Amino acid sequence: MATLDSGIVNVALPTISEGFGANLPSAQWIISGYMLTISCLLPLFGRMGDIMGRRFTYRLGFLLFALASALCGLAPTLWSLVASRVLQGVGAAMLMANSPAVIMDAFPGSQRGRALGFMGTVVALGTLCGPSLGGLIMHWTGWRALFYITVPVGLIGCYLARLLPASAPGRPRPRFDLPGAALFALGVTSLLLGLTHGREWGFSSTREGLCLGISLLAWCLFVLRERSTPEPMLDLSLLGYWPFLSGNLASMLSFMALFSNAILLPFYLQTEMGLTTARVGLLMAVLPLAVCFVAPLSGWFSERVNAALLASGGLTLSCTGLLLQSGLTLSSPLWRVALGQAVIGLGIGVFQSPNSNSVLSSAPRDKSGQAGGILALVRNLGVVCGITLAVAAFEFFKGGADAAADPEVFFHGFQAALRLGACLAFIGALISFKRRGHFRH
Numbered sequence: 267m268a269t270l271d272s273g274i275v276n277v278a279l280p281t282i283s284e285g286f287g288a289n290l291p292s293a294q295w296i297i298s299g300y301m302l303t304i305s306c307l308l309p310l311f312g313r314m315g316d317i318m319g320r321r322f323t324y325r326l327g328f329l330l331f332a333l334a335s336a337l338c339g340l341a342p343t344l345w346s347l348v349a350s351r352v353l354q355g356v357g358a359a360m361l362m363a364n365s366p367a368v369i370m371d372a373f374p375g376s377q378r379g380r381a382l383g384f385m386g387t388v389v390a391l392g393t394l395c396g397p398s399l400g401g402l403i404m405h406w407t408g409w410r411a412l413f414y415i416t417v418p419v420g421l422i423g424c425y426l427a428r429l430l431p432a433s434a435p436g437r438p439r440p441r442f443d444l445p446g447a448a449l450f451a452l453g454v455t456s457l458l459l460g461l462t463h464g465r466e467w468g469f470s471s472t473r474e475g476l477c478l479g480i481s482l483l484a485w486c487l488f489v490l491r492e493r494s495t496p497e498p499m500l501d502l503s504l505l506g507y508w509p510f511l512s513g514n515l516a517s518m519l520s521f522m523a524l525f526s527n528a529i530l531l532p533f534y535l536q537t538e539m540g541l542t543t544a545r546v547g548l549l550m551a552v553l554p555l556a557v558c559f560v561a562p563l564s565g566w567f568s569e570r571v572n573a574a575l576l577a578s579g580g581l582t583l584s585c586t587g588l589l590l591q592s593g594l595t596l597s598s599p600l601w602r603v604a605l606g607q608a609v610i611g612l613g614i615g616v617f618q619s620p621n622s623n624s625v626l627s628s629a630p631r632d633k634s635g636q637a638g639g640i641l642a643l644v645r646n647l648g649v650v651c652g653i654t655l656a657v658a659a660f661e662f663f664k665g666g667a668d669a670a671a672d673p674e675v676f677f678h679g680f681q682a683a684l685r686l687g688a689c690l691a692f693i694g695a696l697i698s699f700k701r702r703g704h705f706r707h
């Protein structure tokens with residue numbers, strides 16, 4: 267539910283922005299505000315699960331998510347919707363931060379890596395199914411129903427989460443690293459504000475320089491804080507393992523590349539091609555269907571073939587799909603759109619499970635819980651940065667002209683953003699290839 271909502275609103279952005287009279291940079295905060303909140307709070311709520319119990323944190327996450335979903339559906343203005351999405355992100359972060367630990371408690375020994383790898387595939391499917399499901403719901407109802415449908419799911423989840431075992435008595439109770447969490451949130455938020463409003467403010471403006479400067483300072487202070495405190499929010503020593511670091515970098519780049527397509531393709535199909543939301547949803551569904559088809563095979567092959575080679579090949583395939591999509595025009599047939607979606611999905615399916623297993627198996631066993639949390643954090647940062655960079659590239663290359671009035675202007679920005687995504691996927695493939703000699707089962 268939490269990962270599904272990161273993408274289910276994508277297909278509704280044109281309708282929502284038109285209804286509220288908002289431009290794309292403002293409307294994108296409906297998605298970015300949600301993902302940014304999750305990214306900032308994941309490590310903190312992982313600690314909260316250790317201190318207050320995973321069952322309590324998990325149930326509270328479902329309850330907050332259901333409440334925020336109802337508020338999203340009732341939102342009277344764009345910024346009240348963004349605020350409700352931020353609250354929804356708080357609940358989602360509670361769920362995401364504790365899911366790996368819950369699974370680790372349930373699966374001992376050698377089964378643990380496969381279980382966590384399977385969870386990673388399900389998370390990717392939840393993220394990718396959002397746009398297609400959103401398009402189908404939009405066709406029959408309206409954008410507010412996208413939020414109302416998760417209210418009963420959240421309440422049922424809160425009820426069923428009572429079946430989880432309580433935290434074991436006598437477990438060590440670490441303290442919250444609130445200064446570390448605050449510095450981390452400040453660094454991420456300032457960076458994304460600078461990237462999002464760079465063209466609007468001017469990349470050489472005082473506000474832009476202030477945002478980027480605050481971000482750099484916050485990150486430096488964060489690293490110093492985490493190295494000096496006995497109970498850090500993030501154990502930075504994990505980044506000393508090359509397979510772990512490179513796998514996380516590749517994962518982040520893959521989601522950045524993926525969401526350059528996910529954020530802009532609905533605008534191409536709905537605004538430029540004039541398709542109904544139902545047809546947009548069906549075309550967007552090709553990508554997650556391709557992931558469903560190939561992910562189990564990829565997981566099986568990863569036990570017999572070097573996982574780094576599989577991950578590298580998958581991202582190369584996704585790069586090819588993004589290049590195909592970047593060549594779309596007003597005269598492109600719909601099968602061409604479906605082909606590009608299928609190639610991207612096949613690549614992500616080949617990449618996701620082997621990469622998750624590679625990352626988690628490369629970390630020491632006593633730190634596998636934190637490793638799972640960092641992998642989830644990197645994934646969400648990839649989504650946020652991918653959306654931000656894609657929109658920034660789109661706005662920059664269309665040159666400030668009205669894309670709605672001139673299709674050529676739209677395609678200048680659209681093609682540049684998807685080619686940027688292809689470059690990110692290719693860099694991720696190179697990083698994955700470099701760790702082939704370090705991977706161990």
